[in-house]
Structure formats: structure tokens, C-alpha cells
Amino acid sequence: MIKVIKAEDIHANELKHIIDVRSRDEYFQEHIPQSLNIPLDELPNYLNTLRQMESIIVSCRSGQRANQACLQLEQLQLNNLQLLEGGLNGWKSSQRETVSLKKGFSIMQQVQMIVGVMVLTGILYPPLWFLGLIAGMGMLVAGLTNTCMMARILGNMPWNKGVQTESCSIVF
DSSP, X not given: OOEEEXXXXXXXXXXXXXXXXXXXXXXXXXXXXXXXXXXXXXXXXXXXXXXXXXXXXXXXXXXXXXXXXXXXXXXXXXXXXXXXXXXXXXXXXXXXXXXXXXXXOOHHHHHHHHHHHHHHHHHHSGGGTHHHHHHHXXXXXXXXXXXXHHHHHHHTSGGGTTTTOSTTSOOO
């Protein structure tokens, strides 16, 4: 059984045990100080590192992905797990400090805005009807493959530089 821990019960010396399972872009937007970023889909790659940790507090934005991560890690025989109640949102509602490395819109927000503009343009200006079709097909492929080509392209844009860097990777 996974223990749930409240933000106010986490002491300063335990911050280095917090694993944030959100995407690197979300982590760069805002995160808990000293937390480590291991995106949910990369957890198996860090299994040896995680096994060496005396305790692990798993966090995300609201707690949903962190719960998925705990279940996944529990199946991989890790039993030193705790789930941060409410994730980053719970942390902030407890008036705890956060770190922001990047201002502006996340890459996924940028994707959503671009797709919205494409669909609206296709509807409001019929000669460009195909823009809505392209946007819809792109979202379908992204959903089926769990990869978003537009997000990858946006990640390489000058205003998003730094989001894809490995500077937030775990270093022990």
C-alpha cells in the first residue's frame, strides 16, 4: 500500500527525495525546489537509481500521474514510496515555495493554441478548410502514438530553448 504524505509534513532535508513525474516542459514551468524530474514514461530507465534511494516521494501536478507512477514502481518491487497529496497543486495550496525556470506558455498550451487557430481559420475562412483537417489528423496521430510532432517542432523553437535540455536530468 502506498502511503500518502501531505506537503506540510515534508521537511527540508526530504526535498531531494521528491520525484516529479511530469514532462520536462511542465517541470521547467514550475516545480518543488530540489525535486528531481523523471517523466512518467522514463521511470523504467531510472530503476537502478530509484532502488538506491532510501525513500521516494512521487509528485506531479495534481496527483493523478504520480499515483500511476507509484503503482508502476510498486509492480517493479519498489516499496519505499510515498505519494504527495495533491501534487504540485497541493504543495502550492500549503503555501510551500516553488521554482520557476521558464515563463510563458508550456509547449502543450502552444500546441493547443495552434490547433485551435487552425480549426477556427478553417471554419471561418472556407478556402482554408484543410487546416482543420490537418489539425484533426495531427491530434489523432498524437493520441494514437503518444507522440506529438508539433510539440517536438515547438520544442526546437528559439523561445522554447532550454525546455528540452538535460540539465534537469538526475545527477547523483
